[in-house]
Amino acid sequence: MNAITNHMPTAELQALDAAHHMHPFTTGDEIAAKGARVITGADGVMLRDSDGNQILDAMAGLWCVNIGYGRHELAEVAARQMRELPYYNTFFMTTHVPAIALSQRLAELAPEGMNHVFFAGSGSEANDTNIRMVRTYWDMKGKPSKKVIISRHNAYHGSSVGSGSLGGMSGMHAQGGMPIPDIHHIGQPNWWAEGGDMTPEDFGLMRAQELEQAINEMGEDRVAAFIAEPVQGAGGVIVPPSTYWPEIQRICDKYEILLIADEVICGFGRTGEWFGSTTMGIRPDIMTIAKGLSSGYQPIGGSIVSDEIATVINSGEFNHGYTYSSHPVASAVALENLRILDEEGIITKVRETTAPYLKSKWEALLDHPLVGEANIVGMMGSIVLTPHKESRAAFKSDVGTVGYICRERCFANNLVMRHVGDRMIISPPLVITEGEIDTLIERAVKSLDECHATLKRDGMM
Ligand code: PMP
Numbered sequence: 001m002n003a004i005t006n007h008m009p010t011a012e013l014q015a016l017d018a019a020h021h022m023h024p025f026t027t028g029d030e031i032a033a034k035g036a037r038v039i040t041g042a043d044g045v046m047l048r049d050s051d052g053n054q055i056l057d058a059m060a061g062l063w064c065v066n067i068g069y070g071r072h073e074l075a076e077v078a079a080r081q082m083r084e085l086p087y088y089n090t091f092f093m094t095t096h097v098p099a100i101a102l103s104q105r106l107a108e109l110a111p112e113g114m115n116h117v118f119f120a121g122s123g124s125e126a127n128d129t130n131i132r133m134v135r136t137y138w139d140m141k142g143k144p145s146k147k148v149i150i151s152r153h154n155a156y157h158g159s160s161v162g163s164g165s166l167g168g169m170s171g172m173h174a175q176g177g178m179p180i181p182d183i184h185h186i187g188q189p190n191w192w193a194e195g196g197d198m199t200p201e202d203f204g205l206m207r208a209q210e211l212e213q214a215i216n217e218m219g220e221d222r223v224a225a226f227i228a229e230p231v232q233g234a235g236g237v238i239v240p241p242s243t244y245w246p247e248i249q250r251i252c253d254k255y256e257i258l259l260i261a262d263e264v265i266c267g268f269g270r271t272g273e274w275f276g277s278t279t280m281g282i283r284p285d286i287m288t289i290a291k292g293l294s295s296g297y298q299p300i301g302g303s304i305v306s307d308e309i310a311t312v313i314n315s316g317e318f319n320h321g322y323t324y325s326s327h328p329v330a331s332a333v334a335l336e337n338l339r340i341l342d343e344e345g346i347i348t349k350v351r352e353t354t355a356p357y358l359k360s361k362w363e364a365l366l367d368h369p370l371v372g373e374a375n376i377v378g379m380m381g382s383i384v385l386t387p388h389k390e391s392r393a394a395f396k397s398d399v400g401t402v403g404y405i406c407r408e409r410c411f412a413n414n415l416v417m418r419h420v421g422d423r424m425i426i427s428p429p430l431v432i433t434e435g436e437i438d439t440l441i442e443r444a445v446k447s448l449d450e451c452h453a454t455l456k457r458d459g460m461m
Contacts, residue, residue: 006040010050013038024159037411042069045429045436047416055414058426058440063233063265063380064296067340068431074297074333081332090119090326098331105338106304109274110287116310118318119302119326123264123290124158126301127227130286131162132320133303133313134225134258140312146224147182150214150257154188156234157227157262157288166227184218186210188232189240192373192384192392204241212251225258225285226251230276233265233427236420237382239375245280258285258309264301265380268292269341269430272351272378279377285309295337298330341430350379350430357434361441362426368445370406370452379432382425385451387461395422397460405454409447417444 004016014035023031038050045068047055060066081098090099099119107115118133120126131149138146151157153168164172165179168188173179187194187207195203215223226248232238252259261284266276270292273279277287286309290301305313324330341347355378362381363374372386385402387393395402403419410417410424418425428440455461 006050010038011035013050044068044070045432053414055416056428056436056440056443057416058428058444059416059418060427060429061296062291063270063427064291066268066270066292066430067295067337067346068429071295071297071340073340074295074336077332077336078298078329081329085328088328089321089323091321096326096328098328098335099326102326102331102335102338105335106289106302109338110304111275111277111283113308114284114287114304114306116305116307116314117302118305119300119331120290121299121322121324121327121330122158122301123262123288124160124163124301125322126264126288126290126303127157127163127166127262128160129303129320130225130227130260130288131166133286133305133309133318134260136318137258137309137312138224140316143221145221148184148218148223149182149260150184150186150211150223150226152188152228152232153185154190154235154238155185155228155232155262157264184214186214188235188238189244190232190236190238191241193394200241201243204244205247207240208244208247208251211248211257212255215251215255215257220255220257223255223257225260227260227262229262229264230266230280230282231271231377231380233380233425234420236423237375237380237425237427239377240280245282249282260284260286260288262288264288264290265292265427268295268338269347269350270378270380270427272347272355274347276377293337294330294334297337298327298333299324300327300330300334346430354430354432354434354437355379358428358432358437361437365441365444365448368448368452370448370455379430380425380427382420382423385422385424387455395460402451402455402460406447406451409450409454410443413443413447413450415440415443415447417447 017036018032039047040050041048047057088096103117106117151166155168157163157166165183168185187210189204189207191200191203261277263275267289271279277284285306287304294300359376362376365371365383366374370385371383372389373384375382399421403422407419
């Protein structure tokens with residue numbers, strides 16, 4: 001058997017890939033017809049492909065490479081840990097130093113009163129943990145009827161059966177028997193698409209109050225928790241109106257509903273603070289973490305849990321855990337990643353310098369004829385593509401057709417920008433410089449211009 005390497009011709013790699021590798025969230029036939037782009041290396045914010053292109057990764061992989069690519073310190077820590085203790089679990093009365101050190105550090109970084117961590121291998125697994133943990137918590141508190149978890153339409157919380165049920169994506173629910181019982185979805189605070197004639201503030205309040213209505217309809221004694229991202233990511237980087245979170249917090253407090261903040265994207269500096277909950281001013285009982293925890297260098301996720309929940313759960317046996325919960329190599333790499341984020345002042349720099357710079361450039365895209373709204377918090381942003389800004393109109397083509405055209409233009413211009421429907425989104429590595437932000441914006445404008453020309457040529461607007 002011949003070794004498959006970076007030096008093989010792209011077409012050969014693509015053919016082998018299409019023949020054997022099934023891709024997540026991708027149509028296999030499209031991969032077979034067009035061939036996937038083969039990424040061979042990366043440094044800082046730049047990816048390299050097998051044809052030698054230098055591509056600016058404005059998505060930080062899947063929102064995760066917060067410290068940027070190519071940090072050899074993490075490779076060295078991983079190699080050292082693999083030599084010392086490549087694997088051991090923390091089931092059945094054992095532990096190890098990487099797990100102790102990482103959980104202690106996370107307790108330091110987390111908001112006050114959240115000093116306990118249950119580890120998983122990913123964000124999906126961590127949200128599955130959360131489903132079982134909140135229901136078990138209420139069982140142990142003598143309130144076993146509190147089972148329902150309320151989430152939102154168009155939310156993304158993972159791809160496993162549990163976390164995919166928490167998510168509110170209809171395309172996902174249509175496949176594989178989801179949602180599981182006792183998950184309920186309310187509306188999302190997406191003012192552009194759903195706010196009608198309301199002001200963003202009134203709309204934000206109305207959407208938050210759907211939580212109270214749902215609790216009243218089902219009965220307070222049935223509702224265990226509400227889960228949401230501080231800022232919706234995969235749903236399209238939807239920044240909630242300022243009225244939304246204070247009202248959600250009030251309702252959770254009033255009815256004793258646990259608040260789960262899914263920080264998988266927002267955590268570890270993405271919004272300019274360690275956690276999106278701080279940026280949005282909320283007090284969660286559980287925070288889901290993954291992605292930026294290790295900057296994607298190792299697969300690791302977890303649940304940071306309040307002292308109250310941990311005390312209750314720890315008083316019995318929680319029959320739950322994964323082979324790779326608190327994996328020593330992943331934990332050691334995550335700890336090194338947190339050291340770099342902290343000691344290099346990366347999050348402070350985002351908050352004080354680069355995020356305000358990006359915001360000014362991003363919001364200037366509103367001058368483009370295709371762009372109707374620009375949202376941005378820290379290093380996560382979206383623009384909405386529209387044929388008519390004043391009426392907030394949608395394109396006549398199927399949702400996502402125009403977004404796809406724009407994404408393909410970005411790709412051709414060596415910029416990774418993702419589309420969610422007809423919204424274009426970014427989430428670059430936190431280490432992006434002002435010069436690289438200029439390049440990102442130049443490539444985005446060129447791609448928007450080309451997309452605009454295509455739409456006009458084809459009579460799509
Ligand atoms: N929650 C959120 C908010 C996410 O964005 C994601 C991944 N995009 C997940 C959970 C699931 O994480 P993972 O892919 O690591 O399972």
